Amino acid sequence: MTAKIAILGASGYTGAELVRYIATHPDMEIAALSGNSKAGMEMAQVFPHLRHLDLPRLTTIEEIDFAGIDLAFCALPHATSQAVIAELPRDLKVVDLSADFRLRDPAAYEKWYGKPHAALELQKEAVYGLTEFYRDDIRAARLVAGTGCNAATGQYALRPLIEAGVIDLDRIVIDLKAAVSGAGRSLKENLLHAELSEGAHGYAVGGIHRHLGEFDQEFSAIAGREVRVQFTPHLIPANRGILATVYVEGEAAAVHAALAERYAEEEFLVVLPEGEHPSVRHVRGSNYCHLGVVADRIPGRAIVIAALDNLAKGSSGQAIQNANLMLGLEEGTGLRLAPLFP
Structure with a gap:
């Protein structure tokens, strides 16, 4: 039917x-x-x-x-x-x-x-x-x-890592770039083409973004104790897409393995080969989220990057x-x- x-x-x-x-x-x-x-x-x-x-x-x-x-x-x-x-x-x-x-x-x-x-x-x-x-x-x-679209992107990058215990829960930084359609269709001065194009800026800086409520709720529930991440979103002059660059303390191989294992059977969550990182241009208009892990030059640190279309x-x-x-x-x-x- x-x-x-x-x-x-x-x-x-x-x-x-x-x-x-x-x-x-x-x-x-x-x-x-x-x-x-x-x-x-x-x-x-x-x-x-x-x-x-x-x-x-x-x-x-x-x-x-x-x-x-x-x-x-x-x-x-x-x-x-x-x-x-x-x-x-x-x-x-x-x-x-x-x-x-x-x-x-x-x-x-x-x-x-x-x-x-x-x-x-x-x-x-x-x-x-x-x-x-x-x-x-x-x-x-x-x-x-x-x-929230920002909240989903950050969670796809981090939930399996918290579940698997492969990262330091007190040293998580989410640096996120969000396209302008995430702000909705209503007229706003700061979203005019002349105000937004050829630039990028952080917003809700310092822990006041509303999606932090979702991070606090979900990450703390997984860990069984309070987890507070550092999170700074940036508005970029693009119509669609979110790119979250997440900095964690943990071995890159273990981080990649935790993501790959958790998402092995998930159709719409695609973990790239270790060392590759995603782009929003490769998920635009789709229901897919691409995730990549790269080892930082500092031993014991890793960078997780997640890309998805905020409207999809x-x-x-x-x-x-x-x-x-x-x-x-x-x-x-x-x-x-x-x-x-x-």
């Missing part, structure tokens, strides 16, 4: 990316699209690159009839999803792409997002959506909270991977598009 899908917030970048993947998905059909600020418009007017598709007209969320809808992707701005999902039918499966349900501890949510959580009962049932590490829970979930594996591709599990479908269905190159 074909699953009927609604995309809430279809007029944003992640919404458009969901449409792009679902358009060729053999077991999903888009039945409703919302975009409150674009309600009444055709998707072709909002995203001309989707003109060839036969898609529903954009509506408000209130206009959607959820009878017969099997799953909704919630691609709404942060701090919006809590109220919206609370009003959705209880039998509707939901994959939320915002930050609203990622942090299990309500106090942590308030710390990182500056306001109390508004849907505590929903938070209790939400499953963290890093597919390769929570797939059994995701299969049984009604509500899945997609990870970091967000919408991950969301569809999770939805496949929730709907009882084969996990990789509809996600095996080759990366775009050049």
Whole structure:
């Protein structure tokens, strides 16, 4: 049977990316699209690159009839999803792409997002959506909270190393470069072409980036004690992609072996031969994450580099991977598009 899908917030970048993947998905059909600020418009007017598709007209969320809808992707701005999902039918499966349900501890949510959580009962049932590490829970979930794209990249590089005990947990540095689409589609002065092009800069420097809440939560849970990483993201003048360069204390051979063993059966996580390192140009437009390990010139230190597309594996591709599990479908269905190159 074909699953009927609604995309809430279809007029944003992640919404458009969901449409792009679902358009060729053999077991999903888009039945409703919302975009409150674009309600009444055709998707072709909002995203001309989707003109060839036969898609529903954009509506408000209130206009959607959820009878017969099997799953909704919630691609709404942060701090919006809590109220919206609370009003959705209880039998509707939901994959939320915002930050609203990622942090299990309500106090942590308030710390990182500056306001109390508004849907505590929903938070209790939400499953963290890093597919390769929570797939059994995701299969049984009604509500899945997609990870942050920066958080996913760092976790793919580090989780197996923490699990295997091959690195010093108190000396982890994540230096991350993120493309501008990760900031969303709304107009912002610092994202204008003249402000962004031909330059790069750090942001949320000094441990104030919200994705640190996810790193703290997940790494500490794995280690069984508090783990705090140093993390500095940088905005680069590119449309898509995240490149995380992670500095660790540990033997490069052991680090590479831990990643290779953990991801040996993971279709979308590709560990390169030791000494090779990835590029975002080799994963652009795809649901793949490439990982590489290089020995540092200083003995006992290693460099792990992870590359993924923030709109795909970091967000919408991950969301569809999770939805496949929730709907009882084969996990990789509809996600095996080759990366775009050049």
